[in-house]
């Protein structure tokens with residue numbers, strides 16, 4: 001795009017994440033991580049990386065639209081969407097093995113004693129409560145979606161943050177919980193419009209959708 005940074009991507013498997021070389025990149029052992037070759041500095045945490053890319057775009061005089069709105073209240077709205085996602089759906093974050101899983105993990109973290117268990121698991125009552133929380137937080141996101149994008153007419157970091165999680169909901173809920181296709185959007189017309197008309201119409205977002213869905217299949 002218009003960002004004058006040379007970025008090369010490296011895919012990392014779950015096995016890689018447990019290896020010592022990756023721990024020296026990100027001591028949390030999580031993806032994403034961004035290594036800056038000029039300085040040797042490494043960044044991790046999605047919001048830190050996104051904000052760095054946004055700041056670089058502005059600092060380098062990048063052309064095109066910024067991904068953070070200008071008006072203070074719009075910026076606050078964007079951060080509210082991000083906080084809703086990161087604190088209530090994507091948390092708790094933890095690096096210890098065991099029953100410490102984020103809310104959205106109810107879709108794909110295996111049950112205890114399953115042959116798929118590696119480091120984490122979720123028992124049945126906990127999974128049910130987490131799924132209920134997902135349902136509630138989707139309603140909160142619905143109420144925060146101004147349309148067509150979360151902050152109105154322009155795409156922002158809020159959209160980039162929520163988009164992959166909604167792809168996960170659409171992919172996993174029919175397969176894991178037997179929901180009918182699109183049930184994620186039942187009673188949520190703004191989220192449906194945002195996803196189907198706003199996001200999918202953006203070529204970069206469509207690419208992410210296709211990449212994530214192909215990887216999950």
Ligand SMILES: N[C@@H](CCC(=O)N[C@@H](CS)C(=O)NCC(=O)O)C(=O)O
Nearest residue numbers: 017029030031032044045046047093
């Ligand atoms: N708060 C972190 C969460 C990162 C995260 O949980 N990444 C997942 C994959 S999307 C991961 O690497 N999980 C492996 C693990 O926790 O061991 C962020 O926003 O970057």
